[in-house]
Each structure stands twice: as structure tokens, then as C-alpha cells.
Amino acid sequence: MRFTSEQRLDDDVLERQFTLGEIPGILWTPGSGSAPAPLILMGHPGGLHRLYPRLMARARHCVAEGFAAATLELPWSGDRPRSAAAEETRADLHRALEAGEPVDDELVDRLVLPLVEKSVPEWRAALDALLPLPGIGGAVGYAGGVISIGIRLAVVEPRISAALLFAGSFVPRTMFEEARQVTIPLQVLLQWDDEGNDRQAALDLFDAFGTREKTLHANMGGHTGVPHFEGDAGNQFFARHLR
Amino acid sequence: MRFTSEQRLDDDVLERQFTLGEIPGILWTPGSGSAPAPLILMGHPGGLHRLYPRLMARARHCVAEGFAAATLELPWSGDRPRSAAAEETRADLHRALEAGEPVDDELVDRLVLPLVEKSVPEWRAALDALLPLPGIGGAVGYAGGVISIGIRLAVVEPRISAALLFAGSFVPRTMFEEARQVTIPLQVLLQWDDEGNDRQAALDLFDAFGTREKTLHANMGGHTGVPHFEGDAGNQFFARHLR
Numbered sequence: 001m002r003f004t005s006e007q008r009l010d011d012d013v014l015e016r017q018f019t020l021g022e023i024p025g026i027l028w029t030p031g032s033g034s035a036p037a038p039l040i041l042m043g044h045p046g047g048l049h050r051l052y053p054r055l056m057a058r059a060r061h062c063v064a065e066g067f068a069a070a071t072l073e074l075p076w077s078g079d080r081p082r083s084a085a086a087e088e089t090r091a092d093l094h095r096a097l098e099a100g101e102p103v104d105d106e107l108v109d110r111l112v113l114p115l116v117e118k119s120v121p122e123w124r125a126a127l128d129a130l131l132p133l134p135g136i137g138g139a140v141g142y143a144g145g146v147i148s149i150g151i152r153l154a155v156v157e158p159r160i161s162a163a164l165l166f167a168g169s170f171v172p173r174t175m176f177e178e179a180r181q182v183t184i185p186l187q188v189l190l191q192w193d194d195e196g197n198d199r200q201a202a203l204d205l206f207d208a209f210g211t212r213e214k215t216l217h218a219n220m221g222g223h224t225g226v227p228h229f230e231g232d233a234g235n236q237f238f239a240r241h242l243r
Numbered sequence: 244m245r246f247t248s249e250q251r252l253d254d255d256v257l258e259r260q261f262t263l264g265e266i267p268g269i270l271w272t273p274g275s276g277s278a279p280a281p282l283i284l285m286g287h288p289g290g291l292h293r294l295y296p297r298l299m300a301r302a303r304h305c306v307a308e309g310f311a312a313a314t315l316e317l318p319w320s321g322d323r324p325r326s327a328a329a330e331e332t333r334a335d336l337h338r339a340l341e342a343g344e345p346v347d348d349e350l351v352d353r354l355v356l357p358l359v360e361k362s363v364p365e366w367r368a369a370l371d372a373l374l375p376l377p378g379i380g381g382a383v384g385y386a387g388g389v390i391s392i393g394i395r396l397a398v399v400e401p402r403i404s405a406a407l408l409f410a411g412s413f414v415p416r417t418m419f420e421e422a423r424q425v426t427i428p429l430q431v432l433l434q435w436d437d438e439g440n441d442r443q444a445a446l447d448l449f450d451a452f453g454t455r456e457k458t459l460h461a462n463m464g465g466h467t468g469v470p471h472f473e474g475d476a477g478n479q480f481f482a483r484h485l486r
Contacts, residue, residue, distance in 0.1 A: 212463055216461035227456075232479065233476065
């Protein structure tokens with residue numbers, strides 16, 4: 001891992017861009033030396049430049065509560081090399097959505113499964129690189145979408161102790177089986193009127209998770225309408241489980 | 244309203260028992276004079292003596308965050324006069340539950356609607372008596388079950404600004420229509436595996452509420468298994484809306 005830039009934000013947050021091999025990422029840590037901060041990996045749908053304002057706001061909110069936060073570009077997104085197969089799948093998705101057609105299981109599988117397969121080892125490699133850094137220590141959480149990436153990470157990565165998952169993306173049927181294997185504490189966010197997300201499927205997925213401590217927070221509004229106070233609720237969830 | 248006893252609890256909470264006419268009630272306020280405290284009315288299924296430990300614990304948690312809390316005995320419960328009709332309905336309910344029979348709409352109506360009709364004016368009269376007291380001031384919240392009482396109060400009582408409702412009791416079909424008229428902010432608690440509560444009906448009720456700001460918190464476990472951290476979440480909800 002190589003740091004490529006560093007800046008200190010107003011509220012004494014240290015923001016460092018890095019590359020892990022060829023994968024861009026960002027790390028936010030408390031600016032002043034204090035106790036080692038538990039790390040929250042922040043998931044997203046891909047495209048770090050486009051998502052930067054939202055990710056930075058979430059990261060600052062985490063750091064204000066004494067956490068470190070890090071994110072990684074997804075495969076075939078942002079500045080990373082494209083894949084012909086991923087481009088074709090995205091085009092198929094847009095065609096289906098514009099035509100008002102249902103997004104069938106085969107398309108969901110093509111859209112999500114390769115992303116999970118390729119990204120999860122990358123996030124684990126990021127943990128290998130991030131956890132030995134000074135100022136980072138203790139347990140690790142995963143927060144955000146893509147929910148299937150969060151599910152796979154929760155199953156295969158023992159260093160992740162709790163996950164705050166956003167039920168706002170297509171979920172392959174096979175991920176329901178993986179969800180049953182999740183045993184870490186979960187907080188699941190659901191936007192009740194999410195135009196691109198099947199509410200019943202999200203409730204079924206919440207039901208499927210194998211963990212005993214899981215909480216669903218459902219709020220009104222569409223995909224991008226998660227209320228501000230859920231940031232506080234997420235911090236409190238991680239404070240309970242990462243400290 | 245007449246205070247019948249007064250004690251100061253360890254954590255500087257002043258607990259006062261009172262009667263409103265012939266109705267017993269309890270008021271908890273910060274023991275030391277400070278700014279007027281917003282009042283939280285604490286709902287429950289009836290039986291103040293039996294529920295006292297739980298109600299007191301909840302009240303202390305509220306007072307620790309700067310609220311006042313009050314509760315009132317329900318009609319035909321605890322030390323209040325019985326009603327032959329209510330006794331008969333309860334017996335019918337126990338018979339149905341023990342026989343494993345479905346609790347039909349007619350029985351739910353008989354069980355809940357008279358309670359709503361009689362108790363809601365009593366809670367409103369309690370507000371008349373409590374709000375002028377020194378140390379109490381600002382907005383009012385309602386917290387707990389019986390959810391149908393909370394719904395009716397939210398619709399008819401303009402002094403209630405926010406409600407934290409526990410979806411853990413039978414709800415007459417007509418209350419779904421009243422739920423559509425609720426416009427105050429709501430936080431709704433649902434126990435995912437509540438043996439006595441139909442999960443889908445609770446989700447339908449959440450969907451029916453007319454308010455734009457409503458959040459569902461679903462947790463694992465049965466009727467009495469609401470996790471401790473929901474007390475904090477409730478305080479934060481009321482802090483957002485009653486201050």
C-alpha cells in the first residue's frame with residue numbers, strides 16, 4: 001500500500017489517498033494522536049470520485065466518534081480498468097430498467113456475483129495493509145452497500161466483528177444461503193420506498209440472516225433518502241460492538 | 244390530581260404516586276431543579292404494580308436524559324374497578340390462545356376498542372393535570388403500548404408531538420384507518436419473533452401510518468425481549484422531536 005496524498009480536514013481529520021496495488025482507496029483517521037481507532041470499512045456502489053462528498057461526510061462522522069474509516073474503489077469502476085463483461089451487464093440492466101422490465105435472477109447474478117468474487121479478496125487485502133498502521137487498532141466493522149459484498153465479507157473474514165448493511169441493491173438468490181451463515185451482529189438499513197429495491201426481498205433477507213443480534217431500521221423515502229440520524233445510530237451500533 | 248406519596252430514588256429522580264380522580268398514576272421528574280422537562284407518557288398493557296419494575300427502569304432512563312415521565316393505570320386493570328364485559332373478553336382471549344385458535348377480528352375489537360375509548364380521555368385529562376406542574380414543560384411524547392391507544396392519542400391529542408410505539412398487541416382493523424391520519428413523527432418497535440403478534444400485520448400497520456417521518460426498529464426475540472439499547476434509541480428519538 002502506498003499513500004499518494006494527504007490532507008488535514010477542518011475538524012482535525014487526516015485524509016489519506018492510497019493505492020493498494022493498482023486499486024485506489026481513501027483512509028480517514030483522527031488527526032491527533034489518541035488511542036488506536038477501530039476501523040470501519042465503508043462500502044459503496046462504485047465510483048470514488050462521484051461518491052467522494054457522501055463518503056467523506058460519512059467518514060468524518062465516524063472519525064468524530066473515534067473510529068477510523070477506509071474505502072476502496074470497486075472493480076471496473078472509477079479509474080480502474082473496465083471489463084467488457086461488466087459493461088455489457090450494466091447495459092443490459094439499464095435497458096431492462098428503462099423498458100420497465102423485471103430484472104431477472106440471471107441478470108442479478110451476472111451483475112453482482114463477479115463483483116463479490118473479485119472485490120472481497122481486495123477488501124481483505126486492504127485490511128492486511130491497514131490494520132498494522134499506527135493509530136488503527138481493535139475490531140473492524142463493515143458499513144454500507146453493496147450488501148452482497150458485506151454478506152460475503154461477514155461470512156469469510158473473521159476480523160470483521162459487526163456490519164451495518166444497506167439493503168438497497170439487487171441480491172442474488174444464492175446470497176440468501178450465505179446470509180444464513182452470518183453470525184456477527186448486524187444493523188440493516190431499509191428505505192421503505194426504494195424505487196430500485198424490492199421491499200419484500202429485503203425483509204426476507206433480514207429474516208434469513210443467521211445472527212441472533214440483528215436490528216432492522218426502516219425509514220421512509222427512496223434510495224438516497226437515508227435520514228441523517230441513521231449516521232448517529234450507526235456510530236452507536238459500532239460503539240457497542242467494536243470497543 | 245392528588246399526590247399520594249413521594250420518594251427520591253438513588254439517582255436523584257423524584258417519584259410521585261398520584262391519583263387522578265380514582266385513577267392511580269406515577270410521575271417521575273428530575274430531582275434537582277433544572278430547565279422544564281418535556282414529558283413522556285409511558286403506555287403499558289395494564290397493571291401498574293406488576294409492571295412497576297420495568298416502568299420505573301424505563302422512567303429513570305428517560306429522566307437521566309432530561310425528560311419527565313408519567314404513567315396511568317388502564318381501565319379495568321390493577322387496583323381499578325373490574326368490568327364484567329372486560330373480564331369476559333379476557334377469558335375468551337385466554338380460551339382462544341390456549342386452544343391454539345386464531346384470535347378473530349370480533350374478539351380483537353371487543354378487547355381493544357373499549358380500552359381505547361375509555362383510556363384516551365383519561366390520558367388527555369392526565370396531560371391537563373401534569374403539564375401545569377413546575378418542572379414540566381415543552382412538548383409531549385407517548386411511548387409504549389397499547390399501540391392502539393398510542394394511535395388514537397396521536398390522532399386526537401395535538402399536545403403530543405412524537406410517539407414511540409410498540410407493535411406488540413392486537414390491532415383492530417379500524418385502527419389501520421386511524422393510523423393513516425397520524426402525521427407526527429413515529430418510531431415503531433417490532434419484535435421479529437413475537438409469539439403473540441402477527442409480523443405481517445405489524446409491517447402493514449407501519450406502512451399505513453400517514454406520517455412522513457417514521458422509522459421501524461425490528462429486533463430479534465419475543466414479546467419481552469426488546470434490547471436494552473432501544474431505550475437509548477428512544478431517548479434520541481424524543482430528543483430530536485421534543486426539544
